[in-house]
Amino acid sequence: MALLEVTDITKSFGKTEVLKGISFSLEKGNVLSIIGSSGSGKTTLLRCLNFLEEADGGIIRVDNKVLFDSNTQHALTDAEIRQNRLHFGLVFQNFNLFPQYSVLENVCLAPKLHAKERPDYKTNAKEICDEIEAKARKLIDDVGLSAKCDAYPCELSGGQQQRVAIARALAMDPEILFFDEPTSALDPELTGEILRVIKELATREMTMVIVTHEMQFAAEVSDQVIFMDDGVIAEQGTPDEVFVHPKNERTKAFLSRYNNQ
Amino acid sequence: MDFWTITQELLQGFGITCLLFAMTLILAIPLGLLFAFCSMSKFSVIKVPTKIFIWIIRGIPLMLFIFVIYYLPSLLADGNAALNIFNTIDLKMTMAAGSRELLWQGRFLAVLIAFVINYACYFSEIFRGGIESVSQGQYEAGYVLGMTKSQVFFKVVLKQVIKRIVPALSNEIITLVKDTALANAIAIPEIIKCAKDMASSQALIWPLFYTAVFYLLFVGIVTVLLSRVEKKLSYFKA
Numbered sequence: 001m002a003l004l005e006v007t008d009i010t011k012s013f014g015k016t017e018v019l020k021g022i023s024f025s026l027e028k029g030n031v032l033s034i035i036g037s038s039g040s041g042k043t044t045l046l047r048c049l050n051f052l053e054e055a056d057g058g059i060i061r062v063d064n065k066v067l068f069d070s071n072t073q074h075a076l077t078d079a080e081i082r083q084n085r086l087h088f089g090l091v092f093q094n095f096n097l098f099p100q101y102s103v104l105e106n107v108c109l110a111p112k113l114h115a116k117e118r119p120d121y122k123t124n125a126k127e128i129c130d131e132i133e134a135k136a137r138k139l140i141d142d143v144g145l146s147a148k149c150d151a152y153p154c155e156l157s158g159g160q161q162q163r164v165a166i167a168r169a170l171a172m173d174p175e176i177l178f179f180d181e182p183t184s185a186l187d188p189e190l191t192g193e194i195l196r197v198i199k200e201l202a203t204r205e206m207t208m209v210i211v212t213h214e215m216q217f218a219a220e221v222s223d224q225v226i227f228m229d230d231g232v233i234a235e236q237g238t239p240d241e242v243f244v245h246p247k248n249e250r251t252k253a254f255l256s257r258y259n260n261q
Numbered sequence: 262m263d264f265w266t267i268t269q270e271l272l273q274g275f276g277i278t279c280l281l282f283a284m285t286l287i288l289a290i291p292l293g294l295l296f297a298f299c300s301m302s303k304f305s306v307i308k309v310p311t312k313i314f315i316w317i318i319r320g321i322p323l324m325l326f327i328f329v330i331y332y333l334p335s336l337l338a339d340g341n342a343a344l345n346i347f348n349t350i351d352l353k354m355t356m357a358a359g360s361r362e363l364l365w366q367g368r369f370l371a372v373l374i375a376f377v378i379n380y381a382c383y384f385s386e387i388f389r390g391g392i393e394s395v396s397q398g399q400y401e402a403g404y405v406l407g408m409t410k411s412q413v414f415f416k417v418v419l420k421q422v423i424k425r426i427v428p429a430l431s432n433e434i435i436t437l438v439k440d441t442a443l444a445n446a447i448a449i450p451e452i453i454k455c456a457k458d459m460a461s462s463q464a465l466i467w468p469l470f471y472t473a474v475f476y477l478l479f480v481g482i483v484t485v486l487l488s489r490v491e492k493k494l495s496y497f498k499a
Contacts, residue, residue, distance in 0.1 A: 092401070098399065098402070109406075110408055
């Protein structure tokens with residue numbers, strides 16, 4: 001049974017059709033990479049799945065539960081959208097850390113706010129917060145930044161900020177973690193540290209969807225690769241099928257442009 | 262009149278100046294935030310009237326607006342500006358207090374309303390600029406972490422907005438300190454009015470110049486406080 005099942009997602013901005021019916025499924029513990037040239041709709045797809053944009057059509061299921069179905073009549077309420085988002089985590093291209101909070105506070109903020117909705121929060125506030133902090137420290141340690149717990153985002157390098165962003169996303173225990181070009185805003189010498197963290201997550205069976213331009217990395221880390229072109233999935237399969245034996249002409253053209261660089 | 266008597270009299274007027282300053286600040290900030298949200302509303306029935314209202318208030322002199330607030334309700338009520346509602350309040354209070362001089366609380370209310378609305382409009386534009394300058398990514402980062410809209414605004418965005426607007430707000434607050442002098446247009450006994458009264462009754466002009474010391478001290482204190490706020494928020498970049 002697939003953990004994430006996406007069926008026929010469509011999205012237009014005005015008259016521009018950005019997604020023309022995207023369908024795929026992802027098994028628990030697997031890593032999916034989405035590649036394709038700029039403007040092919042990769043980021044829009046990710047934003048639709050995270051409900052930052054509402055898809056015009058299609059169905060999104062997680063663990064066989066329908067989160068979004070354009071055929072059911074009612075529009076999602078804010079509360080429903082929020083509930084849906086909790087299944088997912090998203091790491092942005094430009095990190096979007098909260099500048100006024102320290103590294104530890106960045107990671108703790110959302111879990112602490114979320115914990116306030118627990119019925120036992122009033123009686124156990126102290127323990128719950130301690131627990132969240134202990135877990136946050138562990139996550140920060142996992143991305144190799146335990147020495148920077150009290151630093152502010154402006155004091156960190158881009159790579160360090162992105163690692164904090166990953167820890168922050170993980171703190172909400174997402175079932176699936178999405179990455180939107182996580183290394184595109186980084187200097188080439190800093191991409192390695194992010195890719196290492198993602199690989200480490202893959203070995204721990206984290207289910208992930210990664211939009212990336214790092215072909216080498218996508219080939220190494222993925223179980224499944226999707227090549228998107230002009231709003232459709234032009235080709236999908238194992239890394240071997242897509243990168244080594246591509247069938248679609250557009251995939252071949254895209255990959256040869258990369259290989260020639 | 263000696264120096265100390267004059268100082269004491271001016272201090273009384275200065276008390277009213279400070280009161281007008283403080284109450285305007287306290288009331289105009291939340292009202293300005295409300296105006297800011299209305300002017301950013303996606304519903305044009307809210308947005309357009311708010312924008313027009315802000316244009317009108319910012320477009321007319323504050324002194325004129327004080328007169329409008331002072332006279333208009335009475336004109337609308339019975340077409341007779343002589344029976345001023347705010348003056349009636351003053352008369353009633355004066356009689357109740359058994360005072361010989363006309364009290365000023367009713368007229369103060371008129372001035373306060375004018376100041377609060379005027380400053381709320383200026384603040385709202387500063388707030389709007391501040392709120393719109395925070396990147397969409399900050400909102401989205403909050404949303405994908407499962408925060409509600411209000412949590413994102415109060416826990417993520419607000420402090421960044423405050424940091425960005427402190428310099429512009431400081432300017433406006435310092436202007437407010439001095440704009441309080443406009444209250445003497447409807448004879449509120451603030452410090453300038455006190456000094457002017459002395460000039461006419463005692464034939465003394467120097468107390469009017471002496472009021473500058475009060476303003477300068479007050480603006481000095483406000484400047485120090487605001488730069489402390491700025492310094493306190495300098496630990497992060499936004």
